[in-house]
Amino acid sequence: xxxxxxxxxxxxxxxxxxxxxxxxxxxxxxxxxxxxxxxxxxxxxxxxxxxxxxxxxxxxxxxxxxxxxxxxxxxxxxxxxxxxxxxxxxxxxxxxxxxxxxxxxxxxxxxxxxxxxxxxxxxxxxxxxxxxxxxxxxxxxxxxxxxxxxxxxxxxxxxxxxxxxxxxxxxxxxxxxxxxxxxxxxxxxxxxxxxxxxxxxxxxxxxxxxxxx
Ligand code: AP5
Ligand code: MG
Ligand code: ZN
Numbered sequence: 543x544x545x546x547x548x549x550x551x552x553x554x555x556x557x558x559x560x561x562x563x564x565x566x567x568x569x570x571x572x573x574x575x576x577x578x579x580x581x582x583x584x585x586x587x588x589x590x591x592x593x594x595x596x597x598x599x600x601x602x603x604x605x606x607x608x609x610x611x612x613x614x615x616x617x618x619x620x621x622x623x624x625x626x627x628x629x630x631x632x633x634x635x636x637x638x639x640x641x642x643x644x645x646x647x648x649x650x651x652x653x654x655x656x657x658x659x660x661x662x663x664x665x666x667x668x669x670x671x672x673x674x675x676x677x678x679x680x681x682x683x684x685x686x687x688x689x690x691x692x693x694x695x696x697x698x699x700x701x702x703x704x705x706x707x708x709x710x711x712x713x714x715x716x717x718x719x720x721x722x723x724x725x726x727x728x729x730x731x732x733x734x735x736x737x738x739x740x741x742x743x744x745x746x747x748x749x750x751x752x753x754x755x
Contacts, residue, residue: 543568543621543649543753544622544623544625544642544646544647544648544649544650545562545622545623545624545625545649545650545651545652546625546628546629546651546652546727546732547624547625547626547627547654548720548727549653549654549738550656550658550661550713550716551665551709551712551713551716552656552664552665552668553654553655553656553738554654554656554738554742555626555627556572556574556575556626556627556677557677558652558742558746558749559626560675560676560677561746562624562749563624565750566622566624568623569619569623569624570623570624571610571613571614571623571624571625571626571628572675573601573606573609573626573628574595574626575626575675576609577591577592587605587609591605595703596703596708597708597711598703598707598711599711599715600630600719603631603634603637606634607633607634607637607638610625610628610634611637611638611641625648629723630723632722632726635726635727647730647732648732649753650732650734650752650753651727651730651732651733652734652736652749652752652753653724653733653734654736654738654745655736655737655738656738657739658713660739661709662706662709665704666704666706667679667681667682668701669689669699669700670699670701671694671696672698672699673691673694673696674693674694674696676692676694676698678691682742734749736748736749
């Protein structure tokens with residue numbers, strides 16, 4: 543099963559992608575996570591990506607598309623995958639469609655819908671685990687022990703691009719460049735609309751109900 547997670551920054555794409563990855567036993571591929579790992583390791587790609595990410599802008603397609611196409615061609619993706627944060631522009635979506643022409647198009651584009659007002663709160667409260675990538679929220683989804691990841695015990699941190707100013711910019715970029723993808727996948731008959739304002743558990747149940755066990 544090939545799934546794309548659509549939705550604004552902070553809508554819960556990563557949170558749901560992890561749950562779906564466990565349920566269907568297919569890899570969770572997040573371009574944001576890949577860029578953040580490269581920043582942490584100090585790679586050339588990381589250095590380039592950081593400039594754009596800190597500004598709340600998109601990393602150029604030249605640095606993004608081939609990376610994803612290469613990743614989904616690997617063996618662990620043979621049974622499918624969950625793309626989180628890609629595609630993010632119409633050009634990226636077209637490139638993905640072209641790349642899948644032979645092996646088969648994606649099955650579902652899950653659109654996790656959350657209004658902007660709720661997004662600001664989610665991102666300012668978000669804490670992430672730098673070791674295993676788990677995502678928490680200080681109020682909505684707190685860690686069992688304050689500041690410590692439930693899954694692996696590392697100290698959780700706030701993401702660099704979750705500052706209020708950058709969040710606003712990321713939302714603008716989303717509305718301008720990424721939201722048009724909803725229509726792109728709706729026209730293909732792939733779009734699945736999910737109310738992302740529900741609890742984490744109920745969002746998950748809604749997705750599974752629509753895409754099947
Ligand atoms: P990326 O890492 O993809 O960030 P994003 O799309 O902005 O989305 P987020 O990761 O911020 O949010 P999310 O939807 O995953 O929400 P989460 O589950 O964490 O990209 C970062 C940057 O990388 C971009 O700005 C860009 O520069 C670059 N980039 C990445 N991909 C690119 C591409 N394809 N092309 C170009 N550039 C690219 O949840 C958010 C919070 O809410 C958490 O605290 C969580 O615990 C909480 N929460 C989740 N679900 C619920 C719920 N149901 N109820 C209450 N709280 C909840
Ligand atoms: Mg994410
Ligand atoms: Zn962890």
